[in-house]
Amino acid sequence: MTKALERREKLRVDLIQAAEQMIAERGLAGLKTRDLAREIGCANGAVYNLVTDVDELILRVGSRTLLRLDEALSAAESASDPSPQETLIRIALAYCDFAAENLQLWRALFEHRMEADKILPDWSVNDQMQLFRHIYQPLAVLFPKRSQEELGITARSLFSAVHGMVALGLEQKLVAVPLPALRKEIATLVRAMIDGLAARGVKRISGA
Template structure:
């Protein structure tokens, strides 16, 4: 066990976050516990509670880092193209690839349940909004005359589909006798949805 003042608060915080991320490379989040994290970095559970406020908020900080990484990778993927439709498809494929490569961290974003008296902090909500805003920005470029409500709804519906394919892919629950190409499914979803969305406007 490390002595109480072996590391600064910032160092202990980083140690805890990195330990959880490393653990999730090969193990389920259900196998984590506050005591296990504390033991893994050589500090007491109380030290972690003092730093993060609760075990739930510790995991929420891990989720924040995951969202930051995902957001940056999606942004980078979209810069390889200049056509909004292609940029959107690149971001969707990046989302799928991230889920496949970092499955347990990706799953923790959606599986984490805070205590009833714990609210999602602004810094976490801002990250969630930022991710969706990337999609909304591209949709606005594709259909500049669309209302804010239409863009919001389209972004959420489309990404729900991308997320659904990603979830079924990581869980291996597509229930198909043939090995389906998940990337092709995502690309087909984006292409067909955009085609229907744009043609619906033209037919009015």
């Protein structure tokens, strides 16, 4: 790699890291390319020699956030109690804790909207889809007779329920819920959903 390419790659890494810090401090709406250019020591227009556009920059930051979230969920999976139901509860609580500790970066994952005619890059889609394995694998143990498609739908439904509770619970308005209470409610929700799915499976087998 030539020195020019090395400098460009270093600037690109610096840009993404600076954008990550800016979003963490100001939120997605506070991301300004002029401020980023000043931060990394380049001309404003040079930012677009490092990334295609602001969408790519936000997605690159999002991938870094998703990687750290993936690490947090993996740590939750490896805790002492290996039962799939308790694993799912730990994963849900780890998701809640990560969101609370990285609020602006976590919000940016869902607040960012691309124009309707722009296609999400494959690398970004893959980064997002990888996270569902944390939910899918315990569900596959709990419900071995379900098809991959059924398990995929259940995994997304479970995620949506937990995500909704976290999003509302961490909202800094009237609906905000203290974190300990929110964690307790999330654990109750996941346990109730799993118990309900198990009971429905028993009814299906018995023909009830």
